[in-house]
Amino acid sequence: MERCRVLIVDDHAHAREAMSEILALDERFEVIGAVASGAEAIVWTGQWMPDLILIDIEMPGMDGLETTRRIKLEYPYVRIVIVTVSDEISHLFEALKQGAQGYLLKNLAPSTWIEYLQAIVSEEVPLSRELAFQILKEFAVPSVKEEREALTAREKEILGCVSSGSTNKEIAATLGISEHTVKNHLKNILQKLQLQNRTQLTRYAFEQGLASRRERDFPGKR
Numbered sequence: 127m128e129r130c131r132v133l134i135v136d137d138h139a140h141a142r143e144a145m146s147e148i149l150a151l152d153e154r155f156e157v158i159g160a161v162a163s164g165a166e167a168i169v170w171t172g173q174w175m176p177d178l179i180l181i182d183i184e185m186p187g188m189d190g191l192e193t194t195r196r197i198k199l200e201y202p203y204v205r206i207v208i209v210t211v212s213d214e215i216s217h218l219f220e221a222l223k224q225g226a227q228g229y230l231l232k233n234l235a236p237s238t239w240i241e242y243l244q245a246i247v248s249e250e251v252p253l254s255r256e257l258a259f260q261i262l263k264e265f266a267v268p269s270v271k272e273e274r275e276a277l278t279a280r281e282k283e284i285l286g287c288v289s290s291g292s293t294n295k296e297i298a299a300t301l302g303i304s305e306h307t308v309k310n311h312l313k314n315i316l317q318k319l320q321l322q323n324r325t326q327l328t329r330y331a332f333e334q335g336l337a338s339r340r341e342r343d344f345p346g347k348r
Contacts, residue, residue, distance in 0.1 A: 129153070130247045131306070133174060134160040135167040135193065136182040136209070141232070145180055145209070148236045155243070164188030164196075171197050172278075175310040176204060178247060180230075183210040183217065191224050198225030200278070203313035205246055277318060282336055284311050288324055289331035 132155055136142045142160040149155040158174050161167055165188060167181065179197065183190035194206050207228040208221040218229045228246050230239060277285065280301075287297040294312070298305045312327075321327055331337040 128306075129156040130177045130243075131156050131158045131174070133158060133167065133170060133176040133179045135162075135164065135179060135185075135190070136160075137162050137185045138182075141182065141209075144232075148239050149243075151236060152240050152244070154247075164190070164193030167193050168196055168200075171201055171204065175201075175307045177310065178243070179204055179206045180209050181206060181226075183208050183212070183221070191220055194221065194226050195224040201314050202317040203310060207243065207246060277315065281311060281315050281318075284308065285315060285327060285331050286336050288312070289328045289337035 132149055134142050134145050134157060136145065139162075142162075146157045146160060149157055155178075158176055159170055161170055162185075164181075164185060167179065171179065181190040181193055185193075188196075190208055190210075194208065197204065197206065202225070205228075206226045207230055208217075208226045209230050209232060210217060211232050221229050228242065230242060234242075283301060284297055287300060292300065294305050294308045298308045301308075312324075315327065316322065319327070319330060321330060328337070
């Protein structure tokens with residue numbers, strides 16, 4: 127069973143501990159880190175490539191909404207759930223506008239947290255018809271230009287490896303990262319470029335001149 131790797135972001139230590147304890151109730155979740163600020167969250171998302179991030183909405187400096195917006199611009203693959211004590215519907219809408227996949231109240235029972243997060247990671251979150259209708263009215267469809275964010279240096283490296291025919295295992299060994307991290311990078315690249323598979327990625331790499339450089343690094347692959 128592949129575990130869901132979770133990053134917790136909250137400026138209160140006891141809140142970070144409480145969320146870690148809740149996630150420990152289900153072996154499908156693995157807390158890979160807990161940080162106290164939005165700035166740290168952005169840095170460590172790039173380092174750890176988590177599958178799911180839990181972010182407190184109210185933090186000094188960069189709040190949870192702004193942190194979510196910035197992370198989703200760079201790492202659209204990652205699922206984000208905003209955590210708060212407020213049940214204002216406007217906060218839910220704002221969280222979803224910034225790219226969050228969900229919204230959890232801190233006073234909910236641990237069993238509810240687990241059930242909801244399981245639904246989030248399996249993309250089966252139940253929404254009432256009324257709430258779904260409000261969301262559809264509230265949100266505009268993002269433009270293609272907004273979604274096609276520039277690739278990072280690491281993403282270009284991985285794209286070059288893909289175009290040379292390397293497997294995820296080979297890419298991981300070459301770059302000194304885990305296969306899981308490679309998979310998450312690939313999800314991120316596909317979402318940024320609005321592509322569907324490795325074949326389309328390879329074509330894109332050649333069109334953008336990213337393939338030839340990696341072919342020199344992997345002379346045995348054509």
